[in-house]
Amino acid sequence: VTAAQRTRLDRESRRAQLVELGVEMLSIRPLDEVVVDDIAAAAGISRGLLFHYFPTKRDYLVAVVQAAADGLVRVTEPDPTLAPLDQLRSSLDAYVAYVEANRPSFVALVRGAVGSDPQLLAVFEATRERIYLQVARGLGLHDDPPPVIRMLIRGWIAFIEELTASWIVDAPTDGSGPAGTLDREAFVTLLERSLVQLLELARDEPLTPPRRP
Amino acid sequence: VTAAQRTRLDRESRRAQLVELGVEMLSIRPLDEVVVDDIAAAAGISRGLLFHYFPTKRDYLVAVVQAAADGLVRVTEPDPTLAPLDQLRSSLDAYVAYVEANRPSFVALVRGAVGSDPQLLAVFEATRERIYLQVARGLGLHDDPPPVIRMLIRGWIAFIEELTASWIVDAPTDGSGPAGTLDREAFVTLLERSLVQLLELARDEPLTPPRRP
Numbered sequence: 001v002t003a004a005q006r007t008r009l010d011r012e013s014r015r016a017q018l019v020e021l022g023v024e025m026l027s028i029r030p031l032d033e034v035v036v037d038d039i040a041a042a043a044g045i046s047r048g049l050l051f052h053y054f055p056t057k058r059d060y061l062v063a064v065v066q067a068a069a070d071g072l073v074r075v076t077e078p079d080p081t082l083a084p085l086d087q088l089r090s091s092l093d094a095y096v097a098y099v100e101a102n103r104p105s106f107v108a109l110v111r112g113a114v115g116s117d118p119q120l121l122a123v124f125e126a127t128r129e130r131i132y133l134q135v136a137r138g139l140g141l142h143d144d145p146p147p148v149i150r151m152l153i154r155g156w157i158a159f160i161e162e163l164t165a166s167w168i169v170d171a172p173t174d175g176s177g178p179a180g181t182l183d184r185e186a187f188v189t190l191l192e193r194s195l196v197q198l199l200e201l202a203r204d205e206p207l208t209p210p211r212r213p
Numbered sequence: 214v215t216a217a218q219r220t221r222l223d224r225e226s227r228r229a230q231l232v233e234l235g236v237e238m239l240s241i242r243p244l245d246e247v248v249v250d251d252i253a254a255a256a257g258i259s260r261g262l263l264f265h266y267f268p269t270k271r272d273y274l275v276a277v278v279q280a281a282a283d284g285l286v287r288v289t290e291p292d293p294t295l296a297p298l299d300q301l302r303s304s305l306d307a308y309v310a311y312v313e314a315n316r317p318s319f320v321a322l323v324r325g326a327v328g329s330d331p332q333l334l335a336v337f338e339a340t341r342e343r344i345y346l347q348v349a350r351g352l353g354l355h356d357d358p359p360p361v362i363r364m365l366i367r368g369w370i371a372f373i374e375e376l377t378a379s380w381i382v383d384a385p386t387d388g389s390g391p392a393g394t395l396d397r398e399a400f401v402t403l404l405e406r407s408l409v410q411l412l413e414l415a416r417d418e419p420l421t422p423p424r425r426p
Contacts, residue, residue, distance in 0.1 A: 147394045148403070151379050155407075158375035163368040170360070181360045190361070190414055194368075197410040201403055 015053045015063075018043055022064030023071065027101055030108030031061060062119045068105070069127040072098050076131065078138035085192070087138040092160075092191045096184065099164050110165040128157055135195070152198050159198075160191050228266050228276075231256055235277030236284065240314055243321030244274060275332045281318070282340040285311050289344065291351035298405070300351040305373075305404045309397065312377050323378040341370055348408070365411050372411075373404050 021042050025034050036057050040050045054060035075094040078087035099106045109124070135153050136145060144150075170181050182190060234255050238247050249270050253263045267273035288307040291300035312319045322337070348366050349358060357363075383394050395403060 147383070151376055152407075154379060155372040155376040159368040159372040159411075162371035163364055166364050166367060193414050194365075194411060197414060198372075198407060201406050201410060 011053070014043075018050060018053060018060070019063050019067045022060065023068050026064065026068055026105040028104065030104045031065065032108070034061065034064070036060065058117065058119070062117075062123065065120055065123050068102070069123055069130075073127065073130045073134070076134060078134055084139055085196075088135070088195065089188065089192050091134065091138065092188050095160070096164065096188055096191075099168055103168055107165050107169060110161045128154070131157055139199075146202070148202050149199070152202060153195070156195050156198050159194060163191065163194075224266070231263060231266060231273070232276050232280045235273065236281050239277065239281055239318040241317065243317045244278065245321070247274065247277070249273065271330065271332070275330075275336065278333055278336050281315070282336055282343075286340065286343045286347070289347060291347055297352055298409075301348070301408065302401065302405050304347065304351065305401050308373070309377065309401055309404070312381055316381055320378050320382060323374045341367070344370055352412075359415070361415050362412070365415060366408070369408050369411050372407060376404065376407075 018039060021039050022034060025039065036050060037047055040047045043050070050060070054063065072095070075098050076091040078091050080087070082090060132150070132153055135157070136150075141149065167182065167187050231252060234252050235247060238252065249263060250260055253260045256263070263273070267276065285308070288311050289304040291304050293300070295303060345363070345366055348370075349363075354362065380395065380400050
């Protein structure tokens, strides 16, 4: 490698390190409490040097959220060697595990504390769409499904976000669940069955509008 | 009435007028585009006088959102003379009509463009809880239902918000629906049945955790 290439690699790996520290911080505190000085200190660099890699705090946060979203999409990637419902189950299992490892951030995100930053909103919207596509693919809906199916799956994603946020607030870390709430396995079952239940609505004849040429 | 009482009434009715103008504006543009100068102009007062009634723009917006939320809760109030499912249907009908009359605001709110203002978030959270209580009451769940039922209804509220936001974007104003999407009546039916489908999950034995003393 040339000196220019090495510098480039150094720069990339330094950026990646800073983003990784941010993603780690998201596992213990919500996004709006991520402090750039703490990140710089953890990386052993000055605050000024951090801003050399990311022009603004917002640029940094967008990169961190994008990396966290990529992580979620990666762990929930359906395993194509499994049957559709097993794919769904295993993705939901990974989803809940991911959320458990990132409680404060997840709850804050779902509860809307993320703010109205258009770039962050774009990352969230793109992430929901990637999850939608994963689910649709896992169910064998390779082409563009009918609008009602798409609507139901997208609505279901909002449903499981809300459900998981309320579950995680009460769920103890050992997965047993306090009296009256569901344990981890029962909760994953609930998420899985909810999609099956909702998709049955698309079969109901009266819902289907008449085909127009 | 004394002079002091009259002044108080004048003040209250002026405030109410300004809030009402804000609620009307929410029917044509999203919250973050509500401009205080336009409101003052519509009320025939100066911008300075508006700030006499509301110390900050945020105070004004919180009052407007609170009034809009009150409106939503009022129109969706279940009619106790109806059977439970008819109550649900009629509330959902009113919900969709309300959303249709406030498209840009509703879509912006659901898509998260509302920002992270804690007071606004508190209004949204309180509104979801009021809608939850309406639904629970409409279903005859007078006391605190089991956590799973509460979770399912709260999740369903997030589900219908997302569904209605995607439906409303495509739905034409005459309610007929473009090819492939649902018309208004079929859409309300979908919302209604989705709750029934989801609540069936609470009946499944394996989901229920063992009772602990």
